[in-house]
Amino acid sequence: MKIARIEAIPFAIPYTKPLRFASGEVHTADHVLIRVHSDDGRIGVAEAPPRPYTYGETQESIVAVIEKIFAPELIGVSLLEREVVHARMDRTIGNPTAKAAVDMAIWDVLGRTLDVSVTQLLGGFTDRMRVSHMVGFAPDDVMVAEAQRVRDTHGITVFKVKVGRRPVDLDVGACRALRTALGPDVELYVDGNRGWTPSEAARALRAMDDLDLTLAEELCPADDVLGRRWLVSQTTVPTVADESATTPGEVTRELLGGSATMISIKTARTGFSTSQRILHQCEGMGVEVVMGNQIDGQLGTACSVAFGAAHRLTSRRAGELSNFLDMRDDLLTEPLEISGGELAVRPGPGIGVDVDPDKLAHYRLDQ
Incomplete structure (x- = not known):
């Protein structure tokens, strides 16, 4: 039950209409899919939505901080050692949605491993x-x-x-x-x-x-x-x-x-x-x-x-x-x-959802 690999995959899906509010305007969901792989082959998923006008994060910054800083620090850590995970991520200031998505993907893969829902x-x-x-x-x-x-x-x-x-x-x-x-x-x-x-x-x-x-x-x-x-x-x-x-x-x-x-x-x-x-x-x-x-x-x-x-x-x-x-x-x-x-709440272990590989292949931006 250890973390073997962490992926940060940028993707973009357009909105049917612009979402407008006082601090910004959104036309496309340019988010990042986070996948945490355990050493027994299970995969947990979560989504990081960059909001530069609120937290300063961008799609590119989320991918970079996870791939270059968080992933190397977390490989080999047990899925149960969530305090260790946060202690290591918190060495880096800010980056709230990147940290949040890693945390939720770990909970998801833990639930899948234990065959229990996150809820x-x-x-x-x-x-x-x-x-x-x-x-x-x-x-x-x-x-x-x-x-x-x-x-x-x-x-x-x-x-x-x-x-x-x-x-x-x-x-x-x-x-x-x-x-x-x-x-x-x-x-x-x-x-x-x-x-x-x-x-x-x-x-x-x-x-x-x-x-x-x-x-x-x-x-x-x-x-x-x-x-x-x-x-x-x-x-x-x-x-x-x-x-x-x-x-x-x-x-x-x-x-x-x-x-x-x-x-x-x-x-x-x-x-x-x-x-x-x-x-x-x-x-x-x-x-x-x-x-x-x-x-x-x-x-x-x-x-x-x-x-x-x-x-x-x-x-x-x-x-x-x-x-x-x-x-x-x-x-x-x-x-x-x-x-x-x-x-x-979706039934099933973890968060209860699965990512469609064909849709991901269509909307991802890194290939």
């Missing part, structure tokens, strides 16, 4: 999660049409609305249009991707006070410490830290400093091991969490639901598990399906 290994609380869908920047009628289509097709009734545009009235109007069209039974919350100043965010939340927003995520710049703290004091809407809380230390800073009241956990940037540390932090402090999305493909989404379903706290809220619906294709042999507003 069971992590906690085994349930086998499915409710799904939240992200609605990105577009004219009001387009945003409404997308939300209605997703609700009618997949049964999703929780929507995360991207905000952070200027003037603020653009997003206030969009949220009002969504509430009017979807009715009171649909849950709406907003994510600013650090696009507004604290005063702009406070104004927008006041203007949307009658829309029954359930969360407000990362409305202001992550390093605006005093402004974020002031904003929390101005609103009763729970304030979610996302890009500002990517490590256990940052989670502590945001919560104890009063800059947030909830935490977004994304397995794409903290894997399973560090995500579990952050989850236990939040449980100990009595803080709610939401399972976020790094614009993951189906493999990354399978990892998110495997983790979220494993724990009580992460399974209470709808997880952001639907961004793969905007991709033209994917790598899995059996596509994920959202039905009745829920996504089930």
Whole structure:
């Protein structure tokens, strides 16, 4: 049960439409497939989505750090020695999604070796999660049409609305249009991707006070410490830290400093091991969490639901598990399906998914 080989394979799959938000715009899923081979011939997989405008990583940097630094340090380490794995990777600063994908692929190959699902290994609380869908920047009628289509097709009734545009009235109007069209039974919350100043965010939340927003995520710049703290004091809407809380230390800073009241956990940037540390932090402090999305493909989404379903706290809220619906294709042999507003954990050992070799051969960029 030792690591024999680690691969980092770049691939690219286009989206059906651009995904637009305050911190960036995505046209293609230029991700990296991570494969960890064990010495008994089993292979674990995970997906690393580079987000240079958030973490500074690129597709090329993820491949390089795994092939040149992480893989040589991890060959021969036992699949059970996860603390050793992280101690060696943490000698290199940053590179969160590269580290996360290696961690999740190790959990996957361990589950395959033991013939147990990752969800069971992590906690085994349930086998499915409710799904939240992200609605990105577009004219009001387009945003409404997308939300209605997703609700009618997949049964999703929780929507995360991207905000952070200027003037603020653009997003206030969009949220009002969504509430009017979807009715009171649909849950709406907003994510600013650090696009507004604290005063702009406070104004927008006041203007949307009658829309029954359930969360407000990362409305202001992550390093605006005093402004974020002031904003929390101005609103009763729970304030979610996302890009500002990517490590256990940052989670502590945001919560104890009063800059947030909830935490977004994304397995794409903290894997399973560090995500579990952050989850236990939040449980100990009595803080709610939401399972976020790094614009993951189906493999990354399978990892998110495997983790979220494993724990009580992460399974209470709808997880952001639907961004793969905007991709033209994917790598899995059996596509994920959202039905009745829920996504089930895939049955089988590990994460429960397999990569289609023909699709990988078609979309990979290194051959």
